[in-house]
Amino acid sequence: MKDGRGYIRIGGGAAGAEERIDPAVELAEKGDLDYLCFDSLSEVELSSIASNRSGNPDAVGYDAFMGPRLRAVLPACVRNGVRIIGNMGAGDPMAAQALVLDIARELGIERLKVAAVLGDNVLSVARASDLEVVGTTLTTRSFGEKLISAHAYIPCDPIVEALRQGADVVLTGRVGDASLFLAPLLHEFGWGEDWDLRARGIVVGHLLECGAQVTGGYFADPPYKVVPDMHRIGFPIADVHPDGTAFITKVEGSGGLVSPATCREQMLYEVADPECYIEADVVTNFVDIDFEEVAPNRVRIVGAVKGRPRPEMLKVSLGVQEGFLGSGLVYYGGPGAYERASLAADTIARRIDYLGIQPQKLEVQLLGINAMYRQPPATNGFVPQEVGVRTAALTERREDAITIARESSTALSNNGPAAVTCRQRQYELKEVIGYHHTFLPARTIQPELVYGEL
Amino acid sequence: MARTQLREICHARAGDKGDIGNIGLIVYDKEHFEAIRREVTPERVKAHFGDLVKGDVERYELPRMGALNFILHAALDGGVTRSLRLDGHGKSLSAHLLGMEVDL
Numbered sequence: 332m333k334d335g336r337g338y339i340r341i342g343g344g345a346a347g348a349e350e351r352i353d354p355a356v357e358l359a360e361k362g363d364l365d366y367l368c369f370d371s372l373s374e375v376e377l378s379s380i381a382s383n384r385s386g387n388p389d390a391v392g393y394d395a396f397m398g399p400r401l402r403a404v405l406p407a408c409v410r411n412g413v414r415i416i417g418n419m420g421a422g423d424p425m426a427a428q429a430l431v432l433d434i435a436r437e438l439g440i441e442r443l444k445v446a447a448v449l450g451d452n453v454l455s456v457a458r459a460s461d462l463e464v465v466g467t468t469l470t471t472r473s474f475g476e477k478l479i480s481a482h483a484y485i486p487c488d489p490i491v492e493a494l495r496q497g498a499d500v501v502l503t504g505r506v507g508d509a510s511l512f513l514a515p516l517l518h519e520f521g522w523g524e525d526w527d528l529r530a531r532g533i534v535v536g537h538l539l540e541c542g543a544q545v546t547g548g549y550f551a552d553p554p555y556k557v558v559p560d561m562h563r564i565g566f567p568i569a570d571v572h573p574d575g576t577a578f579i580t581k582v583e584g585s586g587g588l589v590s591p592a593t594c595r596e597q598m599l600y601e602v603a604d605p606e607c608y609i610e611a612d613v614v615t616n617f618v619d620i621d622f623e624e625v626a627p628n629r630v631r632i633v634g635a636v637k638g639r640p641r642p643e644m645l646k647v648s649l650g651v652q653e654g655f656l657g658s659g660l661v662y663y664g665g666p667g668a669y670e671r672a673s674l675a676a677d678t679i680a681r682r683i684d685y686l687g688i689q690p691q692k693l694e695v696q697l698l699g700i701n702a703m704y705r706q707p708p709a710t711n712g713f714v715p716q717e718v719g720v721r722t723a724a725l726t727e728r729r730e731d732a733i734t735i736a737r738e739s740s741t742a743l744s745n746n747g748p749a750a751v752t753c754r755q756r757q758y759e760l761k762e763v764i765g766y767h768h769t770f771l772p773a774r775t776i777q778p779e780l781v782y783g784e785l
Numbered sequence: 786m787a788r789t790q791l792r793e794i795c796h797a798r799a800g801d802k803g804d805i806g807n808i809g810l811i812v813y814d815k816e817h818f819e820a821i822r823r824e825v826t827p828e829r830v831k832a833h834f835g836d837l838v839k840g841d842v843e844r845y846e847l848p849r850m851g852a853l854n855f856i857l858h859a860a861l862d863g864g865v866t867r868s869l870r871l872d873g874h875g876k877s878l879s880a881h882l883l884g885m886e887v888d889l
Contacts, residue, residue, distance in 0.1 A: 374802075374866055378866050466803075466804075549876070552796065552880075555792065592796060592811065592813075595809070595851075596796065596797075596798035598809075598850070599807070599809025599852060599854050600809065601802055602800070603843075603854075604845055605845055605847055606845075618845075618849075619849050620849065620850070621850050622850075634849060656869070694870075703881075704881050705835065705836050705837060706835075721871065725867065725869065763866065764866060766866040766867075767803075768803065
């Protein structure tokens with residue numbers, strides 16, 4: 332808490348690994364923050380890291396964007412006494428810690444204590460046990476070697492302890508996204524096992540964990556919803572008081588918008604039952620809350636938030652090798668675009684069959700017609716002048732995915748209908764690491780804290 | 786009764802977890818909450834999404850916020866890690882919901 336002001340200011344630094352960097356720098360420089368928290372992980376992110384490492388043991392296990400991001404924010408954070416918490420440790424918090432210390436050294440920072448939180452990686456347990464894979468009749472053991480990633484969403488207690496031990500930077504693997512923001516509140520306010528207050532902390536965390544999504548990003552829909560200066564949206568700040576009173580705002584003069592509407596949208600994002608929002612640290616009931624504008628771009632959370640004790644079982648995200656995805660895209664334009672696109676779609680489907688490839692899934696989509704919602708094409712006389720043909724397939728073998736990607740891009744341009752776009756060597760190819768989840772008892776997790784310092 | 790597109794009176798945001806999509810539907814004016822509660826039922830939402838949503842649709846109500854939260858099961862072609870869709874996360878599904886017409 333700065334200057335004995337009686338409340339904590341936390342900034343939300345990112346909505347994911349590929350996020351903009353400069354808004355976090357703006358927060359570090361102008362946000363007058365106590366803490367800056369980054370959520371860099373998603374279902375896709377941990378899978379993608381696991382995939383890279385299984386193909387190449389030297390590939391990094393932490394968030395590859397962490398280096399540039401921390402290099403950019405560290406100077407202002409150190410200068411302004413802003414502590415950093417992030418899940419950028421991803422699959423290798425120890426290597427992330429080493430990198431951060433190297434970066435700090437290069438920047439001429441003289442003193443920095445970096446904590447790495449371990450214990451979320453439960454791959455060996457998952458491989459050796461018959462944990463029920465939710466939504467299937469399978470167990471984790473049945474995947475064999477194809478199970479390449481298993482991370483438990485661990486409670487934020489180790490983060491709180493690291494802060495207590497004076498860590499300037501805390502790097503974790505998988506924790507609850509909102510828990511990244513709860514940890515500093517638990518540390519500063521000593522809420523302990525006051526479940527209602529913890530639940531309020533989770534509400535604040537959920538609003539901040541997706542960066543600009545609460546400050547006017549992923550929101551504009553003119554003319555109904557208008558957001559100024561989206562090229563320089565300010566990321567969110569929460570002012571939180573010891574009694575749980577909280578305000579959401581952003582740096583004065585930055586682009587974007589904080590309003591009751593932006594907060595309502597973010598509050599419901601990725602939520603199922605608002606009376607039972609489960610995280611490792613508390614079960615939150617926020618069904619009775621709302622948001623009130625107290626000043627331009629400053630919103631107060633109103634209404635009662637209730638909490639119930641933390642669950643005994645922790646969610647575990649799993650990554651399983653399931654094959655490969657290959658995809659190609661071409662566009663047809665001008666008069667007759669729709670007819671030529673339809674002809675191309677028919678051609679590529681026949682071609683794949685003719686080559687003897689049997690994908691697990693195959694789709695040929697007409698972009699600009701019905702690719703997004705599968706509605707019947709418009710019959711109001713509108714004649715499209717641009718129609719895309721996107722082919723996407725899941726295959727067991729990598730060679731088949733590559734073949735489909737090539738055949739549906741350059742080869743289709745050369746062998747299909749006339750007046751087509753052509754971008755050589757540009758197609759999508761990736762290993763599919765399918766997401767599943769299971770549960771483990773919380774008591775089986777052994778978190779570990781490792782400190783490194785300059 | 787006036788026939789209105791939901792987009793005139795509501796805003797919405799889509800999220801995803803695994804193969805489940807969620808759409809928060811929020812009225813601009815709380816006076817319209819009763820109308821959407823009556824009109825935008827889980828059954829109508831499932832019918833509106835057709836082939837995109839292969840499982841059930843559930844609905845939670847947040848009257849204080851003026852919001853309904855829809856949970857769409859088996860809605861994302863297996864989820865973002867394995868979906869073939871242009872929109873793996875289903876982030877554009879909110880706009881499709883706002884295209885639904887209701888009687889005010």
